[in-house]
Amino acid sequence: MPIFILDDESxxxxxxxxxxxxxxxxxxxxxxxxxxxxxxxxxxxxxxIIPELIKKVGASSIxxxxxxxxxxxxxxALIKGNLKSEGITVKTFNASLLWEPWEVLKKDGxxxxxxxxFYRKGCLMSQxxxxxxDTPVEMNFLSSDDCKDLNTLxxxxxxxxxxxxxNFWDASTKGALSKLSIFLDSALSDYREGRNFPGRKCVSFxxxxxxxxxxxxxxxxxxxxxxxxNNLEDKNLDTFLSELGWREFSYYLLFHFPDLPTTNLxxxxxxxxxxSNAEDFFEKWKWGLxxxxxxxxxxxxxxxxxxxxxxxxxxxxSFLVKNLLIDWRYGEQWFWDCLVxxxxxxxxxxxxxxxxxxxxxxxxxxxxxxxxxxEKFDSEGMYIKQHVPELSGLPSKYIHAPWQAPESILxxxxxxxxxxxxxxxxxxxxxxxxxxxxxxxxxx
DNA sequence: CCTGGAGTTGTCCTA
DNA sequence: TTAGGACAACTCCAG
Numbered sequence: 001m002p003i004f005i006l007d008d009e010s011x012x013x014x015x016x017x018x019x020x021x022x023x024x025x026x027x028x029x030x031x032x033x034x035x036x037x038x039x040x041x042x043x044x045x046x047x048x049i050i051p052e053l054i055k056k057v058g059a060s061s062i063x064x065x066x067x068x069x070x071x072x073x074x075x076x077a078l079i080k081g082n083l084k085s086e087g088i089t090v091k092t093f094n095a096s097l098l099w100e101p102w103e104v105l106k107k108d109g110x111x112x113x114x115x116x117x118f119y120r121k122g123c124l125m126s127q128x129x130x131x132x133x134d135t136p137v138e139m140n141f142l143s144s145d146d147c148k149d150l151n152t153l154x155x156x157x158x159x160x161x162x163x164x165x166x167n168f169w170d171a172s173t174k175g176a177l178s179k180l181s182i183f184l185d186s187a188l189s190d191y192r193e194g195r196n197f198p199g200r201k202c203v204s205f206x207x208x209x210x211x212x213x214x215x216x217x218x219x220x221x222x223x224x225x226x227x228x229x230n231n232l233e234d235k236n237l238d239t240f241l242s243e244l245g246w247r248e249f250s251y252y253l254l255f256h257f258p259d260l261p262t263t264n265l266x267x268x269x270x271x272x273x274x275x276s277n278a279e280d281f282f283e284k285w286k287w288g289l290x291x292x293x294x295x296x297x298x299x300x301x302x303x304x305x306x307x308x309x310x311x312x313x314x315x316x317x318s319f320l321v322k323n324l325l326i327d328w329r330y331g332e333q334w335f336w337d338c339l340v341x342x343x344x345x346x347x348x349x350x351x352x353x354x355x356x357x358x359x360x361x362x363x364x365x366x367x368x369x370x371x372x373x374x375e376k377f378d379s380e381g382m383y384i385k386q387h388v389p390e391l392s393g394l395p396s397k398y399i400h401a402p403w404q405a406p407e408s409i410l411x412x413x414x415x416x417x418x419x420x421x422x423x424x425x426x427x428x429x430x431x432x433x434x435x436x437x438x439x440x441x442x443x444x
Numbered sequence: 445c446c447t448g449g450a451g452t453t454g455t456c457c458t459a
Numbered sequence: 460t461t462a463g464g465a466c467a468a469c470t471c472c473a474g
Contacts, residue, residue: 106472114451114471121473196453239452246452314453353452365466366454373454432455436466443467 001142003040004028005049006153010075014261014344017337019306022162025155026171027212032150038141041148047079054088057142061089065096068251069344070258098129098217098248101255111256113359118252119245132219168305169208169340176209180220184227191236198309199382205307207341210247217244250349253359261348262329269357272442275325284425285320286334291424293399294374295319297387304387306340311377317354318368322435323426328355364439367432374400390421
């Protein structure tokens with residue numbers, strides 16, 4: 001008897017963000033359709049709902065797939081303990097990770113902190129990921145007066161903002177498998193190189209589907225492997241699979257370091273001198289009005305589509321944290337609200353990584369230059385023009401730094417700096433220097 | 445316990 | 460124009 005419980009009560013500060021709520025709404029709607037509208041939906045504290053239901057239907061056992069958010073683990077352990085003491089059989093399964101975080105450990109029994117040994121040694125040298133399971137042939141359905149109508153859960157946003165997302169995402173199993181096969185057919189063979197260029201659609205776009213379990217990593221893993229069965233040494237395949245490995249690593253870190261979403265993994269960063277009164281800069285960053293075209297393109301892609309290309313996530317993150325000196329947790333919050341793939345593990349781990357305070361910390365001097373990145377990875381300005389239409393008239397030579405363009409070119413292109421497109425809000429060289437000094441201060 | 449190599453994704457300067 | 464080294468020092472990890 002499949003049921004779904006929307007448990008905002010237990011989620012605390014990590015209730016689903018706006019984009020997530022929209023995606024989840026669509027996904028549940030589609031799942032319910034798939035099940036002849038018989039998916040039973042509840043809302044509220046699972047600790048109360050589940051025991052009540054069990055009594056009501058006289059169930060003797062309950063199965064669920066494991067979640068890995070710290071608040072879920074806590075809640076589910078409590079439920080499991082209570083039910084077991086009442087003689088109910090509780091079985092839990094892994095449906096969302098390729099390797100259980102508690103099974104991958106170093107020889108001394110402690111968890112890995114560096115990705116490469118975690119993945120290459122810890123994961124790849126242990127059991128290979130299990131094959132996907134078939135769809136259940138038989139299912140019972142619950143009939144209960146307490147079931148909620150999906151539309152009453154408050155998942156579907158009241159604003160029109162989500163309408164834009166409909167253009168980009170088909171939040172169904174079908175949508176997931178279609179993304180997967182398009183990727184395998186047309187992008188995997190150039191993935192290692194192509195994934196660096198946000199203007200090319202050379203990524204899988206599977207993140208939101210993985211996030212909500214519309215497709216499992218096992219399906220993706222084995223589909224990718226069998227798309228390329230003759231060449232296990234293939235660099236493109238290897239790179240793609242290792243991205244699934246990064247997803248695993250994020251969950252792994254969250255499991256072993258449950259404070260990951262809120263606390264610098266490296267304690268010395270607690271002393272970092274973040275900018276005060278940064279409200280104005282933060283607003284400009286959020287809405288893609290920093291005056292750096294690549295940054296603005298990334299931020300607007302996020303708001304328009306609920307997604308951002310991975311390279312841009314790094315570039316805008318680096319800009320927020322290092323050039324604007326704004327605490328990474330602000331960026332994490334904004335992503336949490338805007339991303340359709342908002343995932344506590346991946347989002348937190350990503351922000352800690354880019355801020356340099358994570359487990360596998362980048363050297364502090366690695367500060368992305370938005371102009372260099374733009375010239376390197378969007379040389380024709382394809383991506384920028386797509387998301388920052390007011391610059392679409394500029395020749396590619398000037399699109400990376402419009403304030404350096406001659407007046408005549410700007411005029412011809414219809415760009416009026418300070419009017420229809422902003423001047424840069426900070427100077428790259430000076431702000432980089434400031435960041436380096438701030439990091440030096442943190443070390444003391 | 446010691447040792448040595450390595451650490452997703454960069455930038456800048458110099459030769 | 461381009462390739463290579465500096466940018467710190469530290470921690471992680473395996474042998």
